[in-house]
Amino acid sequence: MGKSDDGYCGFWIADLGFIKKGNEVAPELLIFIVRNDTRVSKMAGIMIRWLVNRDGRFEMTYQDEHSQKELRADFDNWAQTYDQEVGIPTDDFPFAGYDRALETVWQKVEADPGMSVLDLGIGTGNLAKLFMESGCQVLGVDFSAEMLVKTREKFPKLELVQADLTLDEWPTALNRRFDRIVSNYTFHEFPLETKLHILTLLATDHLHADGRIVIGDVMFPTLPALKKAKEDFSDVWDDEIYWLTDETRALFEPRGWALAYFPVSFCAGVYVFTPPAFDTV
């Protein structure tokens, strides 16, 4: 746990407000505790995966470069069948509401021709397509080369960049500001603290001052709603880090973010994030 090949490494731990009293931090780990700091640890290729599990217990696992490679390979394989799978209408977890989520993201963006839109985890371009049809200038980002190949086949003129959103060093193609930042069915890969970290970076360095971030994904209003879906769909359930609206509000709103939530099915919905006024240098 948290051990690099050449010894123990340190972690930055964000916002210990989450950790309930009485939880013990593994004593053998060198831990740097930083309150109100949303940096995600990235030392010796290791990234904290969870700070506190959803029952409130402290738990630390890590995601290393190897597991990230495996995840990327899974998406590379999925690229071949992805459009077929999401093209089948369903009321089942996890894709119940997928089309409505795409449509709702598009509506909440209020796209105008010429608007610049950054699509995070573009996959095969199903969300980007709606913005291109509205005359927007879209830049798509994904870490899966095969997903990008599929998107390029479908939309040869679309600007695409390969990048892992969980790494702090993004390619220079991203060094600009966008009118809107969007994403669909991607952020459930990231722990809540990583979600906040990525959105804070985006809002600070990549979004115009009056911009907003619109995210469709698997999401539930509360943990009991997630647990019910997990029971009802136990045969197909996959444990990912699905958004919970109450815990998302609890993390974001005290930091000045406004969040509007639009459920589109029992397991999917759309968030419109309006960031606080960050110092934009």
Ligand SMILES: C[S@@+](CC[C@H](N)C(=O)[O-])C[C@H]1O[C@@H](n2cnc3c(N)ncnc32)[C@H](O)[C@@H]1O
């Ligand atoms: C379920 S697909 C969704 C694709 C598309 N947005 C849609 O709505 O159909 C998730 C996408 O996010 C990408 N992705 C996952 N983790 C990522 C990461 N850390 N950095 C960049 N892309 C990532 C995957 O490669 C995949 O293309």
